[in-house]
Amino acid sequence: MKTVFTNGCFDVLHRGHVELFKFCRRIGDQVIVGLNSDESIRRLKGDDRPINSIKDRKMILEELRCIDKVIVFDEDTPYELIQSINPDIIVKGGDYTPEEVVGNDLAEVVIFGTIHGYSSTEIIKATSDR
Template sequence: MTGSSKVMSPCEALERVRAWQASGKKVVFSNGCFDLLHAGHVEYLTAARKLGDVLVIGLNSDASVRRLKGPSRPVCCETDRATVLSALEVVDLLTLFDEDTPEELIGTLLPDILVKGADWAVERIAGARAVLEHGGAVLTLPLLEGRSTSGIIEKIIQLSSQSAHCSGTI
């Protein structure tokens, strides 16, 4: 995977989460594809980290991203995405999951706070039920308007096609 000590297997992540919780730390969990990291991601992750003492990220594997987003995704492989995310100061631990949702991972880790973007209704958030039944909280955070990986990809495609069209007219 990567050389970062923040990137762990789900089993290692469970040990670390339990140790943090045993020492009284509040564990915040969020997840996503994080294909092309942008300002919206950074603001979201920074706000999520402020909700507790440590921030754990569940990162969709490449296979999971392909099933969710289509055959042209991810743009960046899981190793690169993990490297970039784990380099962020606000991220304390990162683990990959191969399923379509992190429900099983969340049910195992049982964070104190589960966080997603405000575009998710709490009842639709994978793992919410397990966290709530365990006495935790499920929260949504506002998203930075106009920032999305899909939007960035669309803009690149649009600019690329404009460039290709223009290069034929000299």
């Protein structure tokens, strides 16, 4: 059984995220998503984030058929979580290179191409500019 891991904030879920999760399902048997805690997001992105609470973000992800398990982590990177899960494959979006992916020494890294026009940061920025 191949375990696939991906992670992120998934603060404003959009089509690009769903396509990423579907890709993970296509290449593996079990899909585990590491989800940044609210505190972790604040440290990484600032005090005005997240938009959606951890409770809401986790519930939405758990409802997606292509995801088997969602694990919240509070660290700034998912390295310790990846070590504990020991996945076969780590998948990240096209804004990363394999060398930049946290845990690239622990599992095979696969980069999923970015779907242009879909970015949580850009969606948040566009709605706040209105």
